[in-house]
Amino acid sequence: MATISVPDRPTRARGIQFAPPVRLIGIGLLVPLLGLAAWTVGARQGWVPPQILPAPQVVWDTFLELWQSGDLLANTLISLQRVLFGFAAGASLGLLLGTAMGLSRPFEAYASVLFTSLAQVPALGWIPLAMLLVGIGESLKLIIVAVGTLVPVAWNTRAGIRAVPSGWFEAASLWRYSRAQVVWHIVLPATVPQIFVGLRYGLGHAWLALVVVELLASSEGLGYLLVWGRQMFQLDVVIATMAVIGAIGFALDAALAAIERRLQRWQVASP
Amino acid sequence: MTATRQRRLDWRGLVPVVVLLAAWEAISRSGLTDTRIVPPLEGLVGLLGTEVAEKSLLGNLAASIVRDLSGFALGASLGVVGGILLGLSPLASALLRPSFDVFRQIALFAWIPLIAMWFGIGEASKIVFVALAAFTPTLINTVEGTRSASATLVEVGALLRYRRSQMLLAIYLPAALPSILTGVHLALIQSWLATIGAEYFMTAGPGIGTLIIEGRDRFQMGQTVLGMILIGAVGFLLNRIARAAENRLLRWRTA
Amino acid sequence: MWSIANRLAAAAALLACLLAGTARAEDLTVRIGYASIGAGNRPFVGGTLAATAHAAHYVEDELKSDPGVKIEWFFFAGAGPAVNEAFANNQLDIALQGDLPSVIGRANGLRTKILLASGVNTPIYLAVPPDSDIKTVADLKGRRVALYRGTNLQLAFDKVLASKGLAERDLKIVNMDAATADAALASHDVDAAVGANELFELQKNGIAKIVYSTKGDDPAFGRNSALIAAASFEEAHPEIVQKIVTAFVRAALWSSDEANRDALFELWAKSGYPADSFRADFEGQPLKFRNSPLIDPFIVHQYEVQTQQARAYKLLRKDVDLTGWFEPKYAETALRQLGLEHRWTARDANGHDLGS
Known part of the structure; x- marks a missing residue:
């Protein structure tokens, strides 16, 4: 059978998630299983030196050991706490800023040049400056995570508000809606999807920024565990920590996606 | 009309910038803080001069950009090829996509220790890391793009008995182009970020990331700020170039 | 005219020469x-x-x-x-x-x-900001101390701590390289830093003072x-x-x-x-x-x-x-x-x- 060919079912429409035929679903496990087998055999036969790639069993044992000693949980909780606080701060500021820029043309005219130029520097680029200004304590982590969150949230909020048809605002002024009512009844429901796009990006950026800042200056957290594993030449610790970082990144995104679906249902249901 | 609006936007937008710079200058001159922490603005301009003249600022910048583009080229081309494969072959997609989706959950920078250990000192580690950053968005968007080819066109191709290569060139690639370009554009942004990260965390070598870390270590805030401005400016320019290229390529397609 | 096979052969020969060149014993x-x-x-x-x-x-x-x-x-x-x-x-x-x-x-x-x-x-040295109340190693309890983990500073420092009945967990160890530690000490981000002779430069510039050295202490503390x-x-x-x-x-x-x-x-x-x-x-x-x-x-x-x-x-x-x-x-x-x-x-x- 040809592998590159016209798909069996050419009726697929754009945007619909492509589902492989049922007989192919289980096949996705094949590659990881083969990889794991090669990894196990390779480690046992000494094809790759253990300092380059420790055996899966070793990684698993390390994971259990880190878990049982409480190190993994403690560091994970610290990282989660940092990311949530930083995200909350950055998202609130981003929402405020984005709403203000979206609703008020004059405000946008004043703020956009500064905001756009500052937004060009990624959170990563702010770290050394922030270190000079606030040191390497908890506030550094919060600031960097917040900076990472703020930009996408503000952009998307502003874009969402801009996308509200102007007729709706005219209607609102006919109904003599107050500014608060405009925001609550018109802007908010119409912009929720776009705001959520921003929040999901923001959370993704927040998590990335946190790992970076913990790699650079930290005495605890998952990023620190990575550094520790690297310096102590324990790649099993590194790999176990990477797995946790991946799982949390996935869980954070999935949680926001679930909320998003729920809100969209609410939005459809509301008049 | 656009011109006048443009001008009006300009001066109002500059107000907070000017206020910020004035505040900076005032703090710097007030003597309340160490001038190394808040250097006066004219010092910053002077610093730019000396950095360019004496300390090969341009060399550092060039090193970063070359590193960025090498990794980007490697990662993005692998991403496009992989994306076409996964987009067109249900078998390849079923085999590889789940693994890819699992691995991409790992925050990019968490790969640094492993990549440093696997590829060692020197440029190789950094370029591999930048390539990884470029690979993911290119692949995802290429897959989306190839799958977005309209069913009708595909049927037409089948009726015309197009060969596989013709199918790819005449139908799938043109349909996928906007999406591929989005992916490449994202990849360009990501790889610049990864370049700076690689310079922070991997063996010291010339580069903008090294420059700003050094500024921090030596309390030369001016050097750090200068580095940040360069990071922002290069990011902005790459973005602009990508957008222009995107528009041009898409115009060619529609023409 | 050159056939593809000819070109390949030529390329292979060239490659072989290059490889042989790099493999010469004296290179x-x-x-x-x-x-x-x-x-x-x-x-x-x-x-x-x-x-x-x-x-x-x-x-x-x-x-x-x-x-x-x-x-x-x-x-x-x-x-x-x-x-x-x-x-x-x-x-x-x-x-x-x-x-x-x-x-x-x-x-x-x-x-x-x-x-x-x-x-x-x-020797290893312990430096603190000039106005610090830390006078001895024992005062480090509960304080933020910069140390580059995985280097030979760490083991030497652990031994010093042990001699005062302390361990790393009694302190808040912040992991950083020498350059970062100097900056952190100067900005009061850490209460103390463990390091080598580079700390004398900080002391000379009034950014830090060295309060302890393994020099003259138990010779086994050296690294x-x-x-x-x-x-x-x-x-x-x-x-x-x-x-x-x-x-x-x-x-x-x-x-x-x-x-x-x-x-x-x-x-x-x-x-x-x-x-x-x-x-x-x-x-x-x-x-x-x-x-x-x-x-x-x-x-x-x-x-x-x-x-x-x-x-x-x-x-x-x-x-x-x-x-x-x-x-x-x-x-x-x-x-x-x-x-x-x-x-x-x-x-x-x-x-x-x-x-x-």
């Missing part, structure tokens, strides 16, 4: 690593006889008669742990590395040989470092290794001569750390005490003790066998050839001079 690049870096990432270092060998080109001079052999030096801001990464990737042939990281490397399967001591009895070689390199090129070790012994001889004290510190100042810092670091100690190349019973015992202690502090997860790690034959040959058998005094395991 060899020896990659030497140093687990430290100068101020502002300068490719110069100070403080050990290996630093002398680098700055004064001892190795290059010794290999003058082998024009095919090139020496390439690498310096690592990531210190010993980064040297291990490079060894793991076969990117280094020889390196100067501290005791703890090289033990960690061995524990994780790196095949290396210890050829020569370089940088022995090195050591050594020249180590990738075992595969040592086996493949014993004659080159011999010449390199001989060069290092010559550097040790010059670095141990009190007549050169000032010149030595000036040479090391190429690292960007001023000669005064080295002067203060070496004050009250004979040069030959710190710049001895001997792998004597004391050094071997120190490595054994370090290994046991690293295990006890859980820096190592399994026991490490040091048998066969030390390869002093090159150093012995060099000493004999140069007639320097009695230049440095060997010590027994307890640090007492062995009568010669």
